[in-house]
Amino acid sequence: MDYILHIDSTTKVCSVALSKEDNLIELIELDSDDLSHSEKLHLFIEKCLLNSAIKPSDLSAVCVSKGPGSYTGLRIGVSAAKGLCYGLNIPLIAIDTLSAMANSVAHKVEETATLIPMIDARRIEVFCSIHQSGNIIKSVHSRILDEEPFDDISTKSVYYFGDGAEKAQEYVNPKWTYLPEQKTSAKNLIPLAFKKFQNQDFEDTAYFEPYYHKEFKAGKPKKILR
Secondary structure, three states, X not given: OOEEEEEEOOOOEEEEEEEEOOEEEEEEEEEOOOXXXXXXXXXXXXXXXXXXXXXXXHEEEEEEEOOOOOHHHHHHHHHHHHHHHHHHOOOEEEEOHHHXXXXXXXXXXXXXXXXXXXXXXXXXXXXXXXXXXXXXXXXXXXXEOOOOOOOOOOOOOEEEEOOOOXXXXXXXXXXXXXXXOOOOOHHXXXXXXXHHHHOOOOEOOOOOOOOOOOOOOOOOOOOOOO
């Protein structure tokens, strides 16, 4: 049996999961505004393994949610994952955070629905991607909500979710469905991570970096007072 440890610290949710192949066997997570991931993450990893009676040496791989998300959270999660992989001499798997979120919702809605996972990028900006029928219609990008409405989406059934979705409510089509309970979680990584594990689609641990996707975007020009 292959045991995989999963880490997601991309948002204010600090989450660790353990799977046996593609089956969840333990999950420890905390949704906290204090963003104390540096204090919590290693404790969660230890507790997750202890609760499952699994030794670190039993792990076959470590999976990390690679972003986009919080700069600090990403650094903490990736550093922990890389440290484990180095110490145990096991492979590193990285999963796009937004794709993991979309995949976790896909089986709960109609197959043809459009899914828009959103991660808060501060102010009125979000990181998002657009998914439909298991395909990525538009890959990870950032949107300033009051300047870039989702006019490119014409489908009737649209679901949006994630920690950036709450503030998006006043800017999107009111007919769209907001799923407030859907947040980032290490358990969302499991099915995608196991596929990569089976295909031996691993990262180069030494050179792997988080996917920040924080590019400069100019706002609307301000009027000059004379």
